[in-house]
Amino acid sequence: MVTGGVTKFAKAHPSMDFRLMVKRAYDYAVKGIPNLTPDRIDGTRISYFSDHFSRQLKAASMVQDYLGMNPKGSVRIEWGGATGGECFQAAYEAVASGRMDVCLAAGYETMSRVATWKGNEFIALASDTNFDFPLGGFYTGYYALMVVRHIYEYLRKTRFAHIADEREAQRLAIQEGSRIMSMVSVKNHLNALHNPYAQYPKRLTVQDVLNSEMISYPITREQICTMSDGAAVVFLASESVAREFTDKPILVKGVGCGTDTMRLADRPFGRVPLMAHETPEDYAHLDYPGVHSFRAGRAAGIEAYRHAGITNPNRELDFIELHDAYASSEIQTYEDLGLCKYGEGYGFVERGDPFLKGIDYGFPTPRAGAIPVNPSGGLIACGHPVGATGLMQGVFAFWQLQGTIRKHFGDKALQLPNPKRGAIHSHAGTGSSVTVSILERGFR
Amino acid sequence: MKARPPTYTKFRDVQAELQKSGAALFRDADGVESLVIRYPYSIEYIHSYAEDSPFFLGLAEGRLRGSKCTKKRCAFVFATPRSHCMVCGAPTEWIDLPTTGRLHSWTTCHFGSEAFLKETPYNLALVEFEGAGSVMLARLKDATESDLYVGMPVEARFDPNPKYSITDVWFVPKK
Secondary structure, eight states, X not given: OOEEEEOOOBSOOTTXXXXXXXXXXXXXXXXXXXXXXXXXXXXXXXXXXXXXXXXXXXXXHHHHHHTTOTTSEEEEEOBTBTXXXXXXXXXXXXXXXXXXXXXXXXXXXXXXXXXXXXXHHHHHTTSOTTTTGXXXXXXXHHHHHHHHXXXXXXXXXXXXXXXXXXXXXXHHHHHHHHHHHHHHHHHHHHHGGGOTTOSSOOOOOHHHHHHSOEEETTEEGGGBOOOOEEEEEEEEEOTTTGGGTOSSOEEEEEEEEEEOOSSGGGOOEEOOOOOTTOOGGGGTTOXXXXXXXXHHHHHHHHXXXXXXXXXXXXXXXXXXXOOOSBHHHHHHHHHHTTSSOTTOHHHHHHHTTTSOTTOOOSSOOTTTXXXXXXXXXXXXXXXOOHHHHHHHHHHHHHHHHHTOHHHHHSOOTTOOSSOOEEEEEEEEGGGTEEEEEEEEEOOO | OOOOOOEEOOOTTOHHHHHHTTOEEEEOTTOOEEEEOOOOOOOOXXXXXXGGHHHHHHHHTTOOEEEEESSXXXXXXXXXXXXXXXXXXXXXXXXXXXXXXXXEEEEXXXXXXXXXXXXXXXXXXXXXXXXXXXXXXXXEOXXXXXXXXXXXXXXXXXXXXXXXXXXXXEEEEOO
């Protein structure tokens, strides 16, 4: 990867349509690289999620036009919430296969074009329209079903195992889980205070998050990402030409992708696909994935780690930009990606591992800095313009690894000390498809 | 970089016409004006349940149908039916599921997508059935947040005036 750019994510950008938004991100990316001219770009991969939001089919062709990329090769990428992550990997494949030397990955979404609850309807059309959608058509409801089970498996059966009254034990476990999910929300909103691209940076307390509107029990408003308008672009180049554009290239070291059933109800109850640092005994009594975990995320992680030669992600990654559409799914994903074992996600938050060092979150984070997750603020605070999101993560990770956060954010609070390797993680509808890409510093 | 909230501004003397049509002019911090119009968009779809049809016809008769893999060594039972087995690829056959089960997971939705906002709050439940290898998503009625727990016994109810939708069946706490 040689450069990238992002527009500020916002609830609405009435003065920019999708073409202009992508152009702004593109201009930012090529600024200061005089030889990255259109004739050096061999082709493009363009992503947006929903034709319903665009009300313009083949909108990617219009982006291609607007950027002056015709007649170069291009294809539109769509894969639900993981659209941006898939676009990143499609561009990677174009370069890694030798087909292109320079590939532009560009993504956007314009979600402001309908009211929020209509937007929720469009998103829920990415669930089975025979069996799931007519029951409520609501993604937050689906993730709530998943986290209620996750809490049952990993808090009810452990911390509250001593309580005989089943209802009471589950009630207390959900309270505990909600408190810990809120810590994740506080983290991501607070990190974003130092990210000028973020849509909703703010200082919150755990109590603020718990007290925000109940959307689908037990998930509250501040634990959910928002709808956004925004665009992001990433330039990938072959190793033979990358240094012509930057003396700080970032290597795409590994890619992985996984899938699972569209319907939550069809998820199997089998065995856990193990990572190198786990043993079958770890999960002897666990039915997997059920609805409590994302098997697609695990599969994507396993493939990406193998590709990158990673055997212990917790030790070998310096940070992760992770698809936190919900605070709950961030915790579930720690486990899928092997940052901790299944069942340890809540303790992982309480110990402080995914928090940044040097930021006061309003509660103790003893192990802060161990493996920062969403140092940028993630989807919860940056926003989630679907087709741009996975590429936005790529751009933030790129700046992080280059050590150029201060230059791009005008603030160095989020710059990690000397990071060498990071991961970006993009996730679609209830975990029906997930991508993981490993980025590594490609310079001394 | 900082985007400010758009502000509504007067523009020449076409303001009245703009408002009448539902259109509006926005001006951003740099003075760039954008014309925003509104228009409706509605479609009637012609949707076939195709191979899932027997399930929806079953609901209208008060029957809850799953499907079972016809390959003897597999024999996987799907509580949400599918006409081919996800495990081995063989065709499945229709079976009747028990009309009682247990909550595998649940939630109460206080919001929903636009089409369902007027029905809030409503409960969603994943229901487990004895002998089935997968679960089923349904509405759960006659119970509130404080009543619900994983493992709770529930039983099916059917709409006497079927709409040929998954909402023709729902669950209630087992008496």
